[in-house]
Amino acid sequence: MNYIRNGPDYIFSAAAYYYAKNFNRGSNMANLTALKDIEQLSSSVCRILGQNPGPFTLQGTNTYLVGSGNSKILIDTGEPNITEYTEKLAEALGSNGKIEAIIITHWHIDHIGGIPNVIKLIGGAEIPVYKFKRSDNVAETDYNYTYVKHDHEIKVEGATLQLIYSPGHTTDHMAILHKEENILFSGDCILGEGSAVFEDLHSYMDSLNKFLEIKPNKIYPAHGPVVDNPLNKIEEYIKHRMQRENDILSVLSKTSGMSSMDITNAVYKDIPFAVKLGALGNVKHHLTKLIKDERVIKNGSDNYLLKSNN
Secondary structure, X not given: OHHHHOHHHHHHHHHHHHHHHHOOOOOOHHHOOOOOOEEEEEOOEEEEEOOOOEOOOEOOEEEEEEOOOOEEXXXXXXXXXXXXXXXXXXXXXXXXXXXXEEEOOOOOHHHHOOHHHHHHHOOOOOOOEEEOOOOOOOOOOOOOOEEOOOOOEEEEOOEEEEEEEOOXXXXXXXXXXXXXXXXXXXXXXXXXXXXOOOOOHHHHHHHHHHHHHHOOOEEEEOEOOOEOOHHHHHHHHHHHHHHXXXXXXXXXXXXXXXXXXXXXXXXOOOOOHHHXXXXXXXXXXXXXXXXXXXXXXXXXXXXXXXXXXX
């Protein structure tokens, strides 16, 4: 019955997301920090904006060319078939620059989708595309990846990149530490603005604490501006997730049972429909953790209540 009663929320949220992603991209960028299409962030790092703004990609996917010489490593590739992006990437490379390898932070389409376009840009050359393997038993047939392990290092002139396994957002999520500059490329684990979505809250919190131990000088996220106060941002993310958990428990304490969508509406008040399904996903992952912690009980297919209220 909850799914029927919450049907309009699901329908409107899905429709709003589809419209924002396909027909209204960039319309809500006024509240976000303006980013340049191409920006040299340090002597060895250049950010190229993916030209794919949207409700979940924010200003667009940040891709990065790393290396102080002509040879570069590209971190992430944006979405498929975005001509404006490949043109900007070519401009950033210049006439003498070449991409010798690609690093993928995780499997989402706004990170892997541009691989064929990048390969075409560099003349079809065979280069390694480094990635962590997914642990959710999904076969990856879109590209012949070079799978690596945690702490694997890749070197290019001016940069040694340490690949850090940081699951939570996805099972294959990777962060990358630029060892010479102590810069952390955080992928989608930490964003420059707003909060991230995740698949597994326990793993996600472990990854955030791992970042705290690294103590980076700056964070270069996959979406949004550079994070100049990384330790504060990481602690803010940890506190935010703990607060969301407390909000869910508080909502459930006032009822004998609620659906996940009702909890989302109570916790994320006035959230735009275009991002409500993302918020719903986060709530469900919080509920999964709370069930494991034996603080919440799931009664039926989509009804949640505090264990003390059972």
